[in-house]
Each structure stands twice: as C-alpha cells, then as structure tokens.
Amino acid sequence: MEVEQVLHMNGGVGKSSYAKNSSLQRAVISITRPILDESITIYCNKMLPKCLRIADLGCSSGPNTLTAVSNIFDIIEASSQSFIINSPTFQVFLNDLPGNDFNAVFQSLSSFYEKLKKDKGDKFGPCFITAMPGSFYGRLFPDNSIHIVHSSYSLHWLSKVPRELVNDESGEAHNKGNIYITNTSPSIVFKSYLDQFQKDFTNFLRYRSQEIVSGGIMILTFIGSIQSDSPNNIYEILGRTLNDMVKENIIEAKCVENFNVPAYFPSAKEVKDVIEKERSLCLQKLNTFEIDWDAGFITSDNIDNDKHNSGKYVSDYIRAVAEPILVTQFEETIMDELFNRFADKVNESMSNENWKYVNLVISLTKN
Template sequence: MKLEQVLHMIGGDGETNYASNSALQKTVISKAKPIVEKAILDLYCITFPKSLSIADLGCSSGPNTLMVISEIIDAVDRRCHHLNRPSPEFQVYLNDLPTNDFNAIFRSLPGFHEKLKKEKGRDFGPCYIVGVPGSFYGRLFPDKSLHFVHSSYSVHWLSQVPSILESENYIGLNKGHIYIAETSPPLVHKVYLEQFQKDFTLFLRSRSQELVPSGRMVLALVGRIDSNPISRWCGYIFELLAQALNDMVSQGIVEEAKADSFNMPVYLPSIQELRGVIEKEGSFHVDQLEIIELNWDQNHDDDNPNCVPDVMTSGNSIAKRIRAISESMLINHFGTAIIEDLFERFAAKIAGHLSKEKSKVSNLVISMIKKDEDRLVASF
C-alpha cells in the first residue's frame, strides 16, 4: 500500500478531526520554537536575501498549519526592525499529501494575511503562500529554490509499510501486532528500520537539492531516546491498539487474516539511527539536536502535584488523537463499521495502561545545515 494514496488526517469540523486533536503536536511546535528561530535567524543574517523561501512539509490542516510560519515571519520581522532594515518578501510553500484538506487551509489564508497586515503594518512583506500537494519522499521544488525547510510530526511516517510485511509469504509474520512489539520476530524491526533508512535518505537527498547552499532545515519527529526498538513509551500506543483489534478478532468482529495483514506505516527512530542516516547521506551537518519529552496526555501536568487526571478521560483524549491520524488507514483496510467500537476499546486499553504506569512521548528536534558544495569540492 502506497501511503500517499490513503493517508490523511481527519479533516472537517467533527469532534474527531485533526484540528481539535493536535494539542500534543502544538506543544512540540511551541517547545521547538527557540531552535526554529535560531536556525532561521542564523541563515537570514548571513545573506539577507530579498526574498526568503520557506517550506513546511506535512503541514496538515488545522491550527498548527500556520503556526510555525507565523513564528518564522515574526522572528525575521523583529530582527529587521532591530537592524533597521526592510523586511524581506516571504515565499511560503505548504506541502502535504494530495489527500490533505488544502481547501480548509486556503479558506483560512485571507484571515491570516489580514492579521499580518494589522500586526506588521504597511512596510511588511509581502507574504505569498501556496499549497504544494505531493510526497516529500521525492522532489517537490526546483533546484536551490528554498532557504528554509521545516517539518513537524511528519517524517516518522514512512512512504509505505515495509513491503515484506504485505507479501503473501510473510503475512502473519507480525501476528497480533501492528508495529514492532516485544514478541515481534527480529526481522520485523530489521525491515522497519530499512524502510526508514531508505525513505529518510531520499528525503534528505531531495531537500539537499532544493535548498540553497548553507540552507537550513529543522525537523521534529517522534523517536526513541534509547536503542531498544520496543519503546515502552512511544511505540506502545500501537501495541494497545493491536490489543483492541485482537479482542475484536477473538470475538469474531474482525477477520483474523485482515488483522494479520495490517501494520502501521510509521517508524520511531533512535537518535543514533537518525544521525546514522544523516551522516551516511552526507549532505547536512547536524547543528543542534534536542529531546522534548511530553506526557501522552496533554492534561497531565508534571509540575502540578494536584493534577491527577482521570485515566478514562485521558484514555479518551489520547484515543481521539490517534484516531485523527490513523482513521484513514484503518478504514481503508477494515472498512468503517468497526471504527467506533475499535476506538472505544482502545480508549479503555489506554486508561488501563495509564492506571499502572505513566507514559511519555519522546520527540526529537533536529536542526541541520546544508553543506556548502563549493567548500566540499575545495577540501578534496
């Protein structure tokens, strides 16, 4: 299954849409803000381009879509004021898969432009914003046309489930699971890792061709802080979803063969795995790498001892979050009839898990600089 034909976050205005269930992603964007600002200002203040080209890859559709773009524009505009220079023109490219709700983004643009005009005054910009439908696992932009690339919560999506897991002879290899789990055979981790290495290499190669020399890229993705592929924290959420599916199989609601052939097209890399691909591909220096650890439940505040969230409420809100991102794939594979039941069971599994242990998501934020080819050639 090619992910780009199926995957989309739930759009529209319903209770389960991505826009209402992306608070965790919003927190990651807020916490990564200093890294994004440093990267864009380092870049801008070297060359002061008259027109600054920025791409956000995997922008989705919701309150987060224009959040990073606003932060980047604010940072550059403030620096220009400080230096008493005119602000540059901003050329903004919002990319996602063609199945994304681009119409909702386009409808929000007049309000966004109005707000910019009010806040920044007449001398600002202008800011041109366009949508770019297509997979970031391949070229999206002309050679050396971008100054800055940003992507949040998107690069852990693979281009496809590792093909061996969908091939006739190997169906059932990961029986009872939908991602790498404790009892998955080692081959399962091997093929997931290989798919990630292949996809991420293509991602880096494509961006290195599109970025100007010394162009910058900041990526935030879910990952692992240890080398153990079976993360008790991040990947475990998929194990709970698998358990809910397994219960439905044993009750005859879901066909066993259908469950055996479903696997999630995501990979949560360790820091070493991420760095390994970047080093091997060779086009980027890593400037900064930060880990942001967040509770699965965004209502759970570690700093407030009086905050004891109800596990069932947490279970429901985490289940809705996972539903907003995975429903399109589940419907494609199992049909719509099982979805409500599946997510009710999943919410109860999460609640059961949270009543025993607290779980976190490890987010990796990595800031990279494109190597200067001229300098590379000169150093040979």
C-alpha cells in the same frame, strides 16, 4: 495499501477531525520554538534575501497549519528590526500528501493575512502562500530555490509499509497479531522497519539538499524512541485493542495479520547515522525531549473525571491521525467501537505508568 493515497489526517472540523484533535502537536511546536528561534536567527545574521522562500512539509490542516509559519515570521521580523533592514517578501509553500484537506487550508488564508497585516503592519512582507501537494520522499521544488524548510510530526511516517513484512514465497505475515514492532515481533520485523526508514530518510535528505540554497537551513521534529525496537509505543496498545475485537469475532483475524502501521520511531543514533552517511547536509543540532501522552489536555477540578477524559483525549488524537489508514483495512462501522475500547486501554496504561513520547528535533544546514 498505497500509503501516499491514504495517509492524511482526518479533515473537516467534526469531532474526529485533526482540526479538533491536534493540541498535542501544538504543544510540540511550542516546545521546539527555541531551536527554531536559534536556527533562523543565525541564518538571518548571515543572509536575508529579498524574497525568502519557506517550505513547511507535512502541514496538515487545522489551527496548527500556519503556526510554524507565523513563528518564523515573528523571528525574521525581530531579526530585521535588530539590523534595521527591510523585511523580505515571503513565499511560503505548504506541503502534504494529496489527501490532505487543502480546502480547509485555503479557507483559513484570508483570516491569516488579515491578522498578519493587523499585527505587523503594511511594511511587513508581502506574503504569498501556496500549496505543494506531493510526497516529501520525492522532489518537490526546483534546484537551489528554498531557504528554510520546516517539518513537525511528519517524518516518522514512512513512504510505504516495508515489503519484507510478508514472506515472498508463502505470503505469510511475519508480524502476525501485531500492527507495529512489539516484544513478540521477530527480528526481521524490526530490521524491515529500520531499512525502510533508512531508505526514506536518505531520499528525504538527498532531495532537500538539491532544493535548498547554499546556506539554507532545515528544522525537523518527529517522534522517535530511546530504543527503536522497544514495544513501549501507542500502536502496541492499538494492536491489542484490535486483537481483542478479533477474539470477539467483531473483525477477522486476517485483517489484523495483514495490517502494519507505515511509521517508524527512530533513535537519535539511527537518525544521526543516516545524516552522516548521506553527507549532503550538515547536522547542527540534535536534541531529544519527552512529553506526556496527554500533553495539551486541559484538566479540571475533578481528578477522576480527568483520568477518564485524558484517555479519551489520547484516543481522539490518534483517531484523527490514524483513522484514514485504518478504514482501508477495517470497516468504517467499527471505528467508534475501536476507539472507545482503545481509550479504555490507554486510560488503564496511563494509570499504571507515566507514558511519554520521545521526540527528536534536528537542525541542519547546506554548505
């Protein structure tokens, strides 16, 4: 599986689309807003170029795509007014892998520009937005060209499934019966995932340090963990759901044996270790926070109905994120059945325990 070719959120505006199932990600953007405010305000106090270039990496499509950019505009507008200076021209680059629904992004730009003009007037900007398809684990921009880099809920995705998860000689899967790290995974599985994360994140930092101007900043948010080899994650439950379908002969065992999720949820220490070892950017802030799996779910007066629907809510947003990868390994015809079963298992798990995502938000600068 070539991750770069198949990793993208569900496009369009259908019931399984990311556009319809990204309230949790919007909640995360809202929670991290104070750190974005602080980092950009400090930057504006030091320098505000005539043309400010912003890159949002892993932009996806849907209502969240321009939220971070809009937030950055608000912060810079406030800073400009405080110092009684003119607003800069903005050049914004929206980056994601080639499979992203960029057409939907382009279609949303005219209404975004109209709202920007209505809210901020003719003296703000102007603003020019363009797409930059490609992997952020490689080069994207010229040297010393970007002032602000933002990324939310993208960097836990790896550039590829770790090669070491399969025995080179026998071809046997080391993580048989699992699709991510679980308490039954041998130590080589955890080590392989960690090694791949370290390689990818090192490349990410190295390339961004070449592209960011001196004094530029980067604000990153991604799913992490308290203990990165802990089995307490959403994909462990998805793996159990797939195994149930194997037992019922709905899917073949080898399909599960040969499938591993190309993601890693690092601990804060693992992130900090890579930053300090790579040394090209300075860590200003590293915070962790937790949110419920069903954050963003809108409750009603019916408690029993809410319990059922919150499990479906979680299942729906995981489907919006993971389905394009899953259909490369499993038949598309089983997706409805898979995620209906998954919703039931999530519901059961959340009834027994208050499950949360651990999130890492970091702010870095280039000297």
